[in-house]
Amino acid sequence: MLDLPIDYDTSAQVGSIMGSGGMNVMDEDTCRVDVARYFLHFTQEESCGKCLPCRVGTKPRHDILSRITAGQGEENDLAELEALATSVKDACQSLK
Amino acid sequence: MKISINGRQIEVTGKKTVLEVAREHGIYIPTLCDHPSLAPFAGCRLCLVEIKGRKGFPPSCSTYVEDGLEVLTETPQLQTLRRHILELILSEHPNACLICAEKKNCDDYKSTIRKVGEVTGCVLCPNNTRCRLQEVVDALKIDRVSFPSSYRDFDIRRDDPFFDRNYNLCILCGRCVRICTEVRGAAAISFVFRGSRAVVGTAFNRPLLESGCQFCGACVDACPTAALTERATKGESLPDDKRDTVCPLCSSGCELAVDLRKGRIVSSVPKDGDTVNSGQACVKGRFILRDVVYSPKRILSPMVRRDGELQAVSWDEGLDFVAQKLKAYQGRDVAFVASPQLALEDSYIFQKFAQQILRTDISVGPLRSSPLAAYLEELQKHGLEPELNFEMSALAAAKVILLADTDVVSSQPLLWLEILKATRKGVKLITVNPKETASERYASFNFEVKPGAESYLFASLSRRLLENGRPETFSSIEGFEDLKKSLEHLNASGLDPLAGSQEEDLRSVARLLSEGHTAFFFFGRAMIDEPQAGASLRALWNLALLSGARLIPLAGENNQRGILELWRRTPGRGLSVSEILGQAEEDKLKALYLAGPFPVLSKTAAEFSVIQDSYLNENVKFADAVFPAVTFAETEGSFVNGEGRIQKFKQLIEPLGEARPDWWIVGRLAQRMGATGFSYKSASEIADELAKSIPAFEEAAPRQQKKGKPAFVLEEKKTTKRFLPAEPGWRVPEKSSKQPLPLGADNGLDYYRGLNLKDEVKGLRKLRERQRLKREK
Numbered sequence: 017m018l019d020l021p022i023d024y025d026t027s028a029q030v031g032s033i034m035g036s037g038g039m040n041v042m043d044e045d046t047c048r049v050d051v052a053r054y055f056l057h058f059t060q061e062e063s064c065g066k067c068l069p070c071r072v073g074t075k076p077r078h079d080i081l082s083r084i085t086a087g088q089g090e091e092n093d094l095a096e097l098e099a100l101a102t103s104v105k106d107a108c109q110s111l112k
Numbered sequence: 113m114k115i116s117i118n119g120r121q122i123e124v125t126g127k128k129t130v131l132e133v134a135r136e137h138g139i140y141i142p143t144l145c146d147h148p149s150l151a152p153f154a155g156c157r158l159c160l161v162e163i164k165g166r167k168g169f170p171p172s173c174s175t176y177v178e179d180g181l182e183v184l185t186e187t188p189q190l191q192t193l194r195r196h197i198l199e200l201i202l203s204e205h206p207n208a209c210l211i212c213a214e215k216k217n218c219d220d221y222k223s224t225i226r227k228v229g230e231v232t233g234c235v236l237c238p239n240n241t242r243c244r245l246q247e248v249v250d251a252l253k254i255d256r257v258s259f260p261s262s263y264r265d266f267d268i269r270r271d272d273p274f275f276d277r278n279y280n281l282c283i284l285c286g287r288c289v290r291i292c293t294e295v296r297g298a299a300a301i302s303f304v305f306r307g308s309r310a311v312v313g314t315a316f317n318r319p320l321l322e323s324g325c326q327f328c329g330a331c332v333d334a335c336p337t338a339a340l341t342e343r344a345t346k347g348e349s350l351p352d353d354k355r356d357t358v359c360p361l362c363s364s365g366c367e368l369a370v371d372l373r374k375g376r377i378v379s380s381v382p383k384d385g386d387t388v389n390s391g392q393a394c395v396k397g398r399f400i401l402r403d404v405v406y407s408p409k410r411i412l413s414p415m416v417r418r419d420g421e422l423q424a425v426s427w428d429e430g431l432d433f434v435a436q437k438l439k440a441y442q443g444r445d446v447a448f449v450a451s452p453q454l455a456l457e458d459s460y461i462f463q464k465f466a467q468q469i470l471r472t473d474i475s476v477g478p479l480r481s482s483p484l485a486a487y488l489e490e491l492q493k494h495g496l497e498p499e500l501n502f503e504m505s506a507l508a509a510a511k512v513i514l515l516a517d518t519d520v521v522s523s524q525p526l527l528w529l530e531i532l533k534a535t536r537k538g539v540k541l542i543t544v545n546p547k548e549t550a551s552e553r554y555a556s557f558n559f560e561v562k563p564g565a566e567s568y569l570f571a572s573l574s575r576r577l578l579e580n581g582r583p584e585t586f587s588s589i590e591g592f593e594d595l596k597k598s599l600e601h602l603n604a605s606g607l608d609p610l611a612g613s614q615e616e617d618l619r620s621v622a623r624l625l626s627e628g629h630t631a632f633f634f635f636g637r638a639m640i641d642e643p644q645a646g647a648s649l650r651a652l653w654n655l656a657l658l659s660g661a662r663l664i665p666l667a668g669e670n671n672q673r674g675i676l677e678l679w680r681r682t683p684g685r686g687l688s689v690s691e692i693l694g695q696a697e698e699d700k701l702k703a704l705y706l707a708g709p710f711p712v713l714s715k716t717a718a719e720f721s722v723i724q725d726s727y728l729n730e731n732v733k734f735a736d737a738v739f740p741a742v743t744f745a746e747t748e749g750s751f752v753n754g755e756g757r758i759q760k761f762k763q764l765i766e767p768l769g770e771a772r773p774d775w776w777i778v779g780r781l782a783q784r785m786g787a788t789g790f791s792y793k794s795a796s797e798i799a800d801e802l803a804k805s806i807p808a809f810e811e812a813a814p815r816q817q818k819k820g821k822p823a824f825v826l827e828e829k830k831t832t833k834r835f836l837p838a839e840p841g842w843r844v845p846e847k848s849s850k851q852p853l854p855l856g857a858d859n860g861l862d863y864y865r866g867l868n869l870k871d872e873v874k875g876l877r878k879l880r881e882r883q884r885l886k887r888e889k
Contacts, residue, residue: 060308061307063306063307064307064310065305065306065308066155066286067154067157068156068157068283069157069200071284071310072201072204072308074307075308076200076203076259079260096258099196103192103196103197106160106168106189107157107169107193108157
């Protein structure tokens with residue numbers, strides 16, 4: 017992995033993405049839920065706030081993930097998370 | 113174009129959005145951020161639809177129709193999506209009442225208690241039943257919110273006049289922000305912060321008063337929730353009636369819709385749809401109409417002075433008393449002052465009364481400081497009868513607009529909106545003012561000139577225009593050679609009152625004006641208040657002729673044009689207000705009948721004086737009799753607005769106290785003085801007579817109003833083009849020597865009959881103070 021060239025095509029080939037050029041390196045100990053929570057926090061900060069679903073919809077998802085990472089997740093959380101994620105993605109202009 | 117919505121075939125013409133077409137055909141698509149006066153925003157995402165062959169869910173408000181579009185508005189995915197979005201909105205907005213299972217019953221059993229600090233539910237909300245959120249929740253049948261509520265806990269802003277801002281109820285649809293910028297050009301508010309912290313606010317969170325807000329109320333009317341609420345209506349119950357009227361507070365003649373409850377005015381908002389004012393108003397029409405009608409200064413009973421004291425009497429007693437006394441005075445002994453703020457019908461009866469009974473002519477309030485009156489007078493002096501009618505909508509075709517000596521933003525806000533629209537389409541705006549004005553920021557060229565030096569500027573422009581103009585368009589006009597000669601004497605480098613740095617602007621403007629574009633020149637009060645008014649006017653007239661522009665004087669009061677037209681058609685002229693004062697000073701005036709604005713007197717002006725007004729004012733202490741007249745709200749009639757449009761207005765409420773319409777009072781008085789022909793039963797009867805006796809007012813007749821075409825004062829079509837004699841020398845005054853002006857002659861026209869609106873309404877006073885400070889800075 018370490019000898020991978022840093023460019024768009026190669027990143028895509030191995031199932032990664034090239035964003036602004038920054039790189040997040042994780043290993044098998046990294047908690048995926050925690051990563052999701054972290055990125056949702058990031059998205060929330062990055063939202064411009066024009067479209068309602070993105071402005072408001074990131075918050076409950078972040079709350080759910082925070083709860084899960086704190087060990088207080090509920091069975092229902094997963095379904096809700098998925099439904100909400102789909103709605104926000106479908107309803108917002110920049111995510112198409 | 114053919115499209116299909118939910119399988120229905122629809123024929124579409126013109127550039128329209130999917131949402132517009134759906135609405136036209138009765139297909140409901142929920143939306144919160146869309147507004148008919150605003151560009152598509154697509155922020156609330158409720159109006160999403162599915163379009164065959166397109167990815168995702170495009171918002172119907174910002175998707176324009178194309179041929180062959182197949183639109184679906186009610187698929188299961190869309191329904192789920194919309195429910196989710198609306199639930200998200202509700203998670204931020206107090207929702208207990210919105211989704212309550214008992215809400216139907218609640219309306220019947222709970223009294224309204226809206227005057228609360230915090231709105232926690234619809235029953236406590238001043239916007240209950242008018243809320244767009246309620247409408248959408250009902251349409252989507254939302255009965256639960258799956259997301260936890262998050263109350264944002266903003267402080268409620270109550271530090272500005274007229275309305276409160278409670279952003280806890282805000283759904284960030286942006287309608288207020290957009291209307292303030294797109295329609296009103298004020299841009300006082302904006303989105304502040306971003307993402308989940310986004311909120312609507314002013315720069316540096318200052319009060320609106322300090323942020324360039326004109327308090328037109330457009331944002332309040334655009335708000336779909338109660339985030340913005342008119343303070344005066346907060347404690348009011350819901351209105352039970354709605355009637356239309358015409359605002360009497362300036363010459364725009366805005367059409368307003370008035371909410372009433374139990375025969376009382378609750379509030380007034382601009383009427384929707386295709387109106388003179390295109391659904392907009394200004395601070396006066398929107399927020400203070402009710403205060404005008406219900407002012408504690410209203411005179412509610414006829415009064416007669418007995419033993420030095422004014423005592424309330426019956427109408428019979430009062431009328432008999434005045435009729436008896438007035439019989440002794442006729443001709444030049446007596447002056448009758450009429451108001452330019454009353455209906456045409458009242459003005460007509462005033463004139464008839466003055467001519468037939470008092471054998472004199474009416475004097476009209478502060479007409480002498482009206483640009484319209486000054487313009488007419490100056491041109492008539494030179495044998496010209498200029499065209500006065502124009503339609504505000506004509507500005508849409510303009511390429512050049514010049515504003516001289518006026519801050520239309522505060523004095524003619526509705527005209528300003530049309531000018532603003534024009535500037536958005538690329539019109540070159542030229543402003544000429546002695547002081548900084550709010551319109552300047554939209555101007556392509558701004559000339560700051562000393563008061564009284566306008567004629568010099570216009571002559572400078574004329575001279576440059578002659579140098580690069582197209583002579584065929586103006587050289588054949590009478591008086592051209594004289595003008596040319598006089599301009600040759602204009603020494604551009606000598607006594608130039610214009611800053612030298614403006615030379616380039618002068619050249620550019622002259623070039624622009626010489627290109628033969630459709631141009632409109634407006635001028636305001638400040639120009640004709642100067643002793644050099646005549647010279648400025650003639651110079652501007654000549655410049656307008658050279659540039660092929662239409663010159664339009666700004667009218668002041670709502671019926672000023674109407675009363676001027678009456679005046680124009682009578683041989684005699686009443687004394688001006690200052691002439692009356694002069695006569696009073698020399699004890700030549702015997703009787704004074706004041707039914708219009710007049711300066712505050714310091715002593716008795718005549719042996720016998722009568723005041724007919726809606727409000728007690730300082731001159732009442734010198735009056736022998738006082739008659740209570742109704743306001744516009746308690747009567748019907750017609751106004752002629754600044755365009756020359758005849759506007760009918762209807763009665764809103766019953767007269768307060770013993771107040772009576774002005775035509776009724778003077779008519780009854782005439783009858784008691786032995787005259788016939790004054791026994792009118794209604795204002796429309798008078799309108800009929802007026803239309804018959806003065807052809808120009810033909811369209812004022814009630815039956816003429818039904819044609820569906822706007823009614824106008826009829827003007828003789830004649831082209832009067834002649835250059836007016838220019839000043840021999842171009843003097844630039846050192847200092848202006850202004851006379852104190854009568855009530856209402858100040859810039860903003862903030863008066864109604866005997867009421868000074870700034871004294872009466874604290875909010876207006878604060879706003880005007882702020883605007884004045886800004887100008888004098």
